[in-house]
Amino acid sequence: xxxIRQIREEPERCQQGxxxxxxxxxxxxxxxxxxxxxxxSGETEKQVLxxxxxxxxxxxxxxxxxxxxxxxxxxxxxxxxxxxKALGESTETADARQRELxxxxxxxxxxxxxxxxxxxxxxxxxxxxxxxxxDDFEAAEHLTLGANLGLFDFELGAKISSSGFxxxxxxxxxxxxxxIQFLLDLHTREHGYEExxxxxxxxxxxxxxxxxxxxFEDDMYGIEDNAHFLIPTAEVPVTNLYRDxxxxxxxxxxxxxxxxxxxxxxxxxxxRENRGLxxxxxxxxxxxxxxxxxxxxLAQLEILTNEAEKVLQTLGLHYRIIELCTGDxxxxxxKTYDIEVWAPGQNEYLEVSSCxxxxxxxxxxxxxxxxxxxxxxxxxxxxxxxxxxLPRLYVALLxxxxxxxGSIRLPEALHSYFGAEEIR
RNA sequence: GGAGAGGUGGCAGAGUGGUCGAAUGCAGUAGUCUUGAAAACUACCGUGCCGCAAGGUACCGUGGGUUCGAAUCCCACCCUCUCCGCCA
Numbered sequence: 303x304x305x306i307r308q309i310r311e312e313p314e315r316c317q318q319g320x321x322x323x324x325x326x327x328x329x330x331x332x333x334x335x336x337x338x339x340x341x342x343s344g345e346t347e348k349q350v351l352x353x354x355x356x357x358x359x360x361x362x363x364x365x366x367x368x369x370x371x372x373x374x375x376x377x378x379x380x381x382x383x384x385x386x387k388a389l390g391e392s393t394e395t396a397d398a399r400q401r402e403l404x405x406x407x408x409x410x411x412x413x414x415x416x417x418x419x420x421x422x423x424x425x426x427x428x429x430x431x432x433x434x435x436x437d438d439f440e441a442a443e444h445l446t447l448g449a450n451l452g453l454f455d456f457e458l459g460a461k462i463s464s465s466g467f468x469x470x471x472x473x474x475x476x477x478x479x480x481x482i483q484f485l486l487d488l489h490t491r492e493h494g495y496e497e498x499x500x501x502x503x504x505x506x507x508x509x510x511x512x513x514x515x516x517x518f519e520d521d522m523y524g525i526e527d528n529a530h531f532l533i534p535t536a537e538v539p540v541t542n543l544y545r546d547x548x549x550x551x552x553x554x555x556x557x558x559x560x561x562x563x564x565x566x567x568x569x570x571x572x573x574r575e576n577r578g579l580x581x582x583x584x585x586x587x588x589x590x591x592x593x594x595x596x597x598x599x600l601a602q603l604e605i606l607t608n609e610a611e612k613v614l615q616t617l618g619l620h621y622r623i624i625e626l627c628t629g630d631x632x633x634x635x636x637k638t639y640d641i642e643v644w645a646p647g648q649n650e651y652l653e654v655s656s657c658x659x660x661x662x663x664x665x666x667x668x669x670x671x672x673x674x675x676x677x678x679x680x681x682x683x684x685x686x687x688x689x690x691x692l693p694r695l696y697v698a699l700l701x702x703x704x705x706x707x708g709s710i711r712l713p714e715a716l717h718s719y720f721g722a723e724e725i726r
Numbered sequence: 727g728g729a730g731a732g733g734u735g736g737c738a739g740a741g742u743g744g745u746c747g748a749a750u751g752c753a754g755u756a757g758u759c760u761u762g763a764a765a766a767c768u769a770c771c772g773u774g775c776c777g778c779a780a781g782g783u784a785c786c787g788u789g790g791g792u793u794c795g796a797a798u799c800c801c802a803c804c805c806u807c808u809c810c811g812c813c814a
Contacts, residue, residue, distance in 0.1 A: 345775070345776060346777080349784085352784085353783075359744070359794055363744035363795070367745095376795095377794080382794090671773095679774095
């Protein structure tokens with residue numbers, strides 16, 4: 303949520319930021335300001351009346367305790383009560399509308415977020431490693447490799463669920479488990495994360511807190527009349543662990559990781575570009591969540607991105623980092639780096655991680671605060687990044703590590719986790 | 727799923743219609759004392775909103791209601807605990 307004070311004080315700047323995203327959210331600013339004006343004047347008026355009522359009611363109490371008649375005063379206060387009620391209703395309407403609007407307005411892109419209309423304007427920040435050369439044979443794609451090695455089965459997934467679900471089988475299931483274990487160990491042992499294992503069913507408050515609701519309800523699997531949702535990412539439960547809390551500054555940065563299933567409807571996403579494991583309704587992901595002091599967040603985003611990169615470096619997978627431009631950053635994000643791993647069989651880069659700083663946008667939504675040296679409360683900054691998504695990592699791994707005979711030579715870091723050096 | 731009990735400030739725990747934003751204890755912060763620490767003593771010590779400020783106002787699980795006035799009475803919902811049932 304944007305700060306209503308900022309909207310009040312620099313509305314043009316807010317509108318500019320929103321315009322840079324594209325879309326028409328900037329048009330809402332005017333109405334927000336109208337509501338704000340209505341709300342505040344109504345509230346002030348109401349408070350004056352409440353003060354009168356409180357004073358007179360005390361008076362009545364005094365009179366009664368002395369056994370005196372208070373009927374006249376009571377009548378007067380009754381009238382005030384009615385006015386308060388009427389005022390309360392109109393300010394409540396303005397307040398509700400203001401909140402509704404604020405929840406629909408995305409975050410402002412960070413001032414150093416590159417300007418652009420869409421993903422074609424995303425600059426490449428850096429690359430690591432090189433595309434592996436396949437001199438003696440042509441790189442197969444993971445679907446072929448997996449089918450031959452019996453690593454996963456899409457038909458079985460569709461049979462027991464529906465299209466967009468997969469069953470990992472045998473060594474394929476084992477590899478999945480090994481990867482998750484490897485990722486969690488990396489982040490907890492080397493990057494100082496605390497591991498949690500949260501519910502994958504969460505309530506609506508969580509979805510509002512991180513910004514999935516109210517705009518993206520249709521993207522998620524809802525249950526019980528959408529009172530609860532299957533999480534689209536562990537960002538939701540993990541960040542919301544800190545919802546409505548006041549943190550100690552000494553604890554910054556708070557770094558929490560979780561491996562969870564993630565569920566997304568991905569309506570209309572079927573097609574050649576999303577063949578195989580690349581876009582699933584259910585997938586695993588290891589998520590990294592940071593809660594930090596506001597002046598830490600920009601630097602922390604670099605650290606967080608490096609932590610996610612470490613995954614690919616350790617596995618020896620070539621990748622590039624791009625930064626999302628103003629027209630492409632996510633709803634709640636203020637600055638985002640995407641990490642794209644090279645998948646030789648696909649002959650393209652796949653997004654395996656998206657590392658974002660949300661500024662105080664999520665924190666304000668979920669009332670996540672910290673106490674400063676003077677004992678005053680401020681909103682924290684939140685960040686998160688994938689560390690990393692499993693299926694695409696899996697794809698890049700198979701396709702990069704394939705050998706001429708169709709077997710997979712695993713990176714050394716995985717040997718102990720997987721229990722073998724090769725899959726054949 | 728059934729029966730019962732209960733949800734008050736960081737924690738513990740009073741308060742059952744007015745002077746209660748809320749006793750008290752613990753924890754915490756600052757100070758006095760001390761070579762230092764401890765102890766003792768003193769003071770401070772919840773959150774939001776409106777306001778330049780003074781101050782005002784709201785919040786006792788959540789949402790409604792009764793009342794001149796609600797932490798306190800009524801209704802609904804949520805959650806926790808205990809017992810029973812079922813069960814990985």
